[in-house]
Amino acid sequence: MTKILNRIKIDKIGYGGVGLARMSDGKRILIKWGALPGSIVDLKIVKQRKDYVEAHITRVQELDPKIVDGKIFCPHFFSLLSSNEENTKPRKIGCWGCKWQMLSYGNQLKLKEDIVNDAFTKIKRKLPDLQVLTIIGSPQEKNYRNKIEFSFGKYITNILKDWNVETLKDEKKKELNVLSDRSVGFHKQGEFSKIIDIDNCGLISDEANAIFQHIKGLCTTSGLPVHDQMTHQGFFRHLVIREGTNTQQFLINLAVADNDLTGEKIQKWDTLLETFKQDVFLKEKITSFVITYNNSLADVVKSEECRTVTFRGEWSIYEALKFQVSPDSKIENREEDWTITATFRVSPFSFFQTNTLWAQQLFTQAMKMVGNIEGTILDLYCGTGTIGISFLKVGKGNKLVGIEIVEEAIRDAWYNAKINGVENKVTFLANPAEKAFTKTPEIRNKLNNLGLVIIDPPRDGLHKNVVEMICDIKKESDFKLLYISCNPVTMVRDIELLVAWGFTIKEIQPVDMFPQTHHIECIWVLT
Structure with missing residues (x-):
């Protein structure tokens, strides 16, 4: 029999926008579908586990006015709030895509920052000096997807x-x-x-x-x-x-x-x-x-x-990313306002960062965090070469080796290198990152002067073979490691693994590429 729980308070939000609460006996509740902290909700339990239950919200009875202070902008927005006058009108039932639009953007950023901080709770003792910086918001709160x-x-x-x-x-x-x-x-x-x-x-x-x-x-x-x-x-x-x-x-x-x-x-x-x-x-x-x-x-x-x-x-079609460079920069092909433009082909099935304006800020922030880079850049999940080529264009590194599992993306990467005038500085290989060295061992010869390794993995984080490969290279080269993560949970796991191998980390920079949603990105540099 389906069990109904009435008037449960959501304590906080975890990764994936999942609400966290407790039953009267102390058992944990994981709540999907539009959870917001401080809300009083009715729930339907959908799965019973040994240590917790999974539940869906059937009705929101109350919202915390200190948190829920935003204005609904979408005509398709739908909430389960019983007192919401908007839901008494004939309207199209919502798509649930922008679950956080009831929150002001300031509160959205605070929640995302809290999610990152909570993810680091279990390793705080091991890394007491690790600092989570103030989250950087998106240039656009709406109309940002390309x-x-x-x-x-x-x-x-x-x-x-x-x-x-x-x-x-x-x-x-x-x-x-x-x-x-x-x-x-x-x-x-x-x-x-x-x-x-x-x-x-x-x-x-x-x-x-x-x-x-x-x-x-x-x-x-x-x-x-x-x-x-x-x-x-x-x-x-x-x-x-x-x-x-x-x-x-x-x-x-x-x-x-x-x-x-x-x-x-x-x-x-x-x-x-x-x-x-x-x-x-x-x-x-x-x-x-x-x-x-x-x-x-x-x-x-x-x-x-x-x-x-x-x-x-x-x-x-084509997309352009624009980066500001220092007035004392010796980079060629800069524009009069000290802007460098990197151009990329976007074909029907190719990957490109979904928020263009924020991609510019994300890459700019990453460039600041890594500082000066000499030698070769190794990009282990390079996609169509976007971030690596952008680094070369602004004078970070002098060679790029990109690894990517999707062959179509590699073809686009070669083309992007050509239209940006760096085709003589790049090597792209279609391989899984975890098998890059075993399938093409000659690639090691291209990493003699390695200055930076870039990793922007899928949500599952790093394969254990990738961790071992990075740490093996570290024995031979003193490089910086730039990690861009879309999952705070696997990010913390990977930090723990890399630190155990001798890497050091000082700070994490959360960034928001997807306003109105629970998604969050983080940038960090290990040395």
């Missing part, structure tokens, strides 16, 4: 239960059902097969929203069916929009399933393609328009499982 992926799908009458649908007239019910049968938006939290219909998203730019609304309108009125997550039938699957924040370029990737495109559907698709081609708005706004034919069962857009063609314009 990439977004919308899904097409169906989400019919059950989304209307919170709207008091029984009181609506039959005509209104029919209208709502028709609209929801053509949903374009985000997956409903906890019910992946259902799509929340979105009119706009407050995390992307006004220009990106205008493009989304325009293409959404053309697709949903074309007569072609949207994809059904349960039956795996339907045509429209995803719409990906990528923006060059500093270049004002836009890339559109429309993913469709054409395995049952026959008869009348072919005619409708041809008509829509011609509309896309002749559309004046799209001609003015879009640099790159590609179409991905994806007939796989997986609800993701992966290049290796699809066929992607350039429909109009270029295959890719």
Whole structure:
């Protein structure tokens, strides 16, 4: 039997935005789905563990006014707060993406800083002098994302239960059902097969929203069916929009399933393609328009499982990162205002930092923390070479060796090195970081004058082989280690491992790349 807990106070927030509380017997409760510290909530236990239970919030009874002091800016925001007047109005049920928009930005930053400090509690005795610096906020609190992926799908009458649908007239019910049968938006939290219909998203730019609304309108009125997550039938699957924040370029990737495109559907698709081609708005706004034919069962857009063609314009767009350099710098190709610009190709499936303006600040802060760098830079999770090439452009290091598991990213890295004029200073290899030396042992010969190792690993942190490899290199070279982390839990684990091998660390710099969410990044340098 499902157990309900009433009026439980959330004590604090941990990594991943998980709320932490205790039952009357002292047993820990881990709370998902929109937890905020100081809130009084009703819970449904979903998993029983030996030392704790996992629960979902069913209703928020009270919020702490000292913490929850922000203004809701998104028309799709949804909370479970019983006293929230906004939830008594007919509105589209929320996508749950920006769970922290009820908090002022100052309180968001404080919570994230607290999460980092809490993560270090268990190793404070081992590292009493370690200092967590004041978090650096994002230049933008909204409209900061340069990439977004919308899904097409169906989400019919059950989304209307919170709207008091029984009181609506039959005509209104029919209208709502028709609209929801053509949903374009985000997956409903906890019910992946259902799509929340979105009119706009407050995390992307006004220009990106205008493009989304325009293409959404053309697709949903074309007569072609949207994809059904349960039956795996339907045509429209995803719409990906990528923006060059500093270049004002836009890339559109429309993913469709054409395995049952026959008869009348072919005619409708041809008509829509011609509309896309002749559309004046799209001609003015879009640099790159590609179409991905994806007939796989997986609800993701992966290049290796699809066929992607350039429909109009270029295959890719470009983004630029700008860095200030000192007036006494001898770096060539600087601009009159002492700015260095690094340019990067952004193709349909390549990775690029999601918040462009903050990527500039993140890299700038990292450059300050590492100080002067001579010799070679080794980047063990280099992606498309963004951070390593940026370091070379501002005079940090004179050679770059990049390791990355994704071959497509390595191809982009080579291209990015060429357009930035550093192709003669780089070596990129497609290998897993943990096997970099065993698969290509000759790489050690390129690290004789190693000055900096950069690691920006996935959320799982460092593989044990990577830790051993770094520490083995440390015996031969006196280099600095720059670690950029998106997970405070694995960050603390990796710090403990590296310090045990003889590295030293003085400070951690938390940074916020994703306002309105629980996500947090940290930068630290070991010597």
